[in-house]
Amino acid sequence: MSDVRVRFAPSPTGELHIGGARTALFNWLYAQKTGGKFILRIDDTDRERSSPDHLEAIYRALTWLGLDWDEGPDQPASYGPYVQSERLSIYTEAAQKLLQEGKAYYCFCSVEELAEQKKIVRESGQAPRYRGTCRNLPPAQQEEKKLTCQGHVIRLLTPEEGETVVEDVIRGWVTFDNANLDDLILIRSDGLPTYNFASVVDDSLMKITHVIRAEEHLSNTPRQQFIARQLGFRLPVYAHVPMILAPDHSKLSKRHGATSVQEYKEMGIVPSALLNYLALLGWSPGEDREILPLEEIVQLFSLERITKNPAIYDQQKLTWMNGHYLRTMELEELLQEALPFFQAAGVISANPTEEERLYLQAVLRIMRDRIKVLGEAVEATDYFFREDYAFDPEGVKKQFQQNKETGKILTRVSRVLQGLEAFEETAVHDALAGVAVELEVSQGKVNVPLRLALTGRTRGPELLDILLVLGKDRSVARIEKTLERFDLG
């Protein structure tokens, strides 16, 4: 057990999306690898956008992925509470301390004033920084303003000279000029802390040793370091992981298709595949391998091997990988993963009988090579669950209408199958071969129309497998029904 403590701190303002999931994964992996603790903290200081529903969604997504946390809102330990909105007094206290030490000050500027100033500064081509109108207000005037002004915020007194160096495991030393920093707001007028402040306070109080987060936070880090220093906190180790971009190089958003973990789940991506794919986005084991079970990723993982450059996510590779997992996982596991899809479609009952489970398992066994996501499975196997399956018009035209021999062949197949005592692989195979020989036609002339009669389709699993899964009675019945329906007798 090491003293490594990492954290994933989402804000409940939306579904957990792929980028957040990867950040969570990297943190989790690092904790696993080092024997440290993975902490889930909820950064809900944005009152407007945070919602309980989103919080639930985040829990669900992380749980589904199997990224379990050692400490969090529902796993209280000595560093709680783990929800920022329940820690307000802690931030207020920290801010008061800075105020008393002269490291922060009250600012009474209104939002409108600020916007105006910003506009002017921007037009002059400068970086818009807060210029500190309220920086040096004498105490008396402060007290007066407190009474007369609408509201006030607490700002950090930030140095205008010198530079701040951020040490990042992935990027090395990054230097920022303090002149570009402004007096950022610590406590908003509604009394809630801002992200930068709350985050620093909590990371320190929660004894976070490594801050692993998205690169978009790199530019905020000098500010955060300064806050930490003013508060007398030790700095954590930073690791800013590259962003995940959409195929058009822009920031990933809804218009790029599925981006939330929930959506992937619904389309039938399995957790193992998503985790494997995500791990490879911005990290590589250093050897020529792509398929890596989680346990191995944990063993091979290191922050140093995380890439510097942003990655564009590739849906095709994800689905390829998912397909690979689908056809190599244990059949029982595949059944577990697939069950909800079939239940949702109403073809398997909510509490499946052993018979139903075995049947679905048999269907999955012969279909798994042909699907990439579980969402396709129901449609692809529909004829195993209903007798009124649709017939492919092209196939019907070619096999049933244009081919005059089909009726004779299928009739014969039906008779021969009916006559079988043991409806098993070799017997059925030999029976079909026998029909071809007997009628002096190629095996294809027998098999192609037979497949169409049994499934309504021209493509699918091995014919023999279909026959065996369907069983003798249903197979024969389907052939007979087809002969009748298309008037082939």
Add this chain to the structure above:
RNA sequence: GGCCCCUUCGUCUAAUCGGUUAGGACACCAGCCUUUCAAGCUGGCAGCAGGGGUUCGAAUCCCCUAGGGGUCACCA
């Protein structure tokens, strides 16, 4: 716009201290297998952003340019 980060096949990436026919994977193409479709196997296509240096030698080190991304909120 200021600041920061990044730049190897279309995409994800590998290449310990500079010396490789620049490797793998997805996608794509072809062949094999096969009564279908897949899967699988084999092979192919395809890359060091551009320009200067340093060096016997540079994808690798330095500089410049270009491009992409991030950030500059009383969002996180």
